[in-house]
Amino acid sequence: MKKRLGAFAKQHGLNSALVFRSFYFSRLATRVFRHDPDGWLLKGGQALLLRYPTQARLSRDIDLQRSTAESAQEALSALLDAAALDLEDFFTFSPTSMVEHSNEIGGAKQTFTVTLGTRVLDTIKVDLVAGRYPTGTPEKVSLASSSLMPWPDDWPFVQLYPLADHVADKICAMYERHRGAASSRFRDLADLLLISQQESLSGTAVQIALSSEVHRRTRLGTDLTLPDRFIIPDPSWVRGYPTAAAEVVGLRGCLSLTDAQVAAEAFITPMLNGASAGRWNPHTSAWSNAG
Incomplete structure (x- = not known):
């Protein structure tokens, strides 16, 4: 993993830490959309990366909207359930701190520690929103389109914010x-x-x-x-x-x-x-x- 992702970052002149983090985001998103395929929308920079692989900027967090939740706490509960899924890919996402957005009702930021086997790799943040309703129809895209690795190969379809x-x-x-x-x-x-x-x-x-x-x-x-x-x-x-x-x-x-x-x-x-x-x-x- 380190060799392949590092080579990709070097080839495209990208920040290697953000390339690795993008891969961790994709493994967390796999859990989220495996857990509830129709209950989430992927927003922000990660959604743009799925639309335009290798062209959009690498994001420092992942934005998720819980389609069926009216509160941040309800969305957070669903996120933690999804993050706990064991997909036999040796990744673990352990929740640490959570802060509700002060400037937005129904928003929160959840932090996870990313572990591969017994090795701690990184800390990632999820911007979470609830109680929003887009005017358009979500688009479904396979997470495989952004994968840089031959394995895992269990990529689900995700719903993109319209x-x-x-x-x-x-x-x-x-x-x-x-x-x-x-x-x-x-x-x-x-x-x-x-x-x-x-x-x-x-x-x-x-x-x-x-x-x-x-x-x-x-x-x-x-x-x-x-x-x-x-x-x-x-x-x-x-x-x-x-x-x-x-x-x-x-x-x-x-x-x-x-x-x-x-x-x-x-x-x-x-x-x-x-x-x-x-x-x-x-x-x-x-x-x-x-x-």
Whole structure:
């Protein structure tokens, strides 16, 4: 395992620790979706890695949504049951600390110690959410598509958070403010631009998802006002964005904020001002008039 994953990291110029951690995430996700195939949604960076293997950034945690839970405690109980499954792969995920999100109802972060046999390998974190309902239909993808190892070979299908909702989530995260401070989620813009280079999106689906997500966040008291066109959230993005963009190895261009702003004007502005009624074409980098 060490030799194969290390060689992959070196070949693609990736952080080897994050490559190993991504593999551990996949073994935990295997337990989660074996335990309850229809009860979870995979979100965040790990979902993007399944959509775009070797192109999306390597994530430092895994985001899971419990579809049938109304509280963080209910979702946590299901997660711990799943993590305890013995899949005869010699991995053990032992829960340690748990912290409920202070800025979100139904959210928590659970930490696990990862052990292979008797050797402690790493500590990983799971961002857990409950009580959310996406507007789109989840997509099923095999975890095998991200596997770098010939064994284990028991990869299940997982449910991905719908893409339109994923896009809406990232747009809102870029523009929400906390205690008056602007967002520093530079990676969300890089992720959105990667999506724009890979996917054909329904403008109507994104508009529905965006409206729903804005309503959900503001109802919970989040300071969020979307602009009617793409704007840089804060001057700190001039320095912060390029570092985040460099981690998205499949991103074509858009490595400086100046270049990213041009691409974001084409992709994000029509979603903000309601002009994205048709479909996004990743080949022409434009919204069409036909849905």
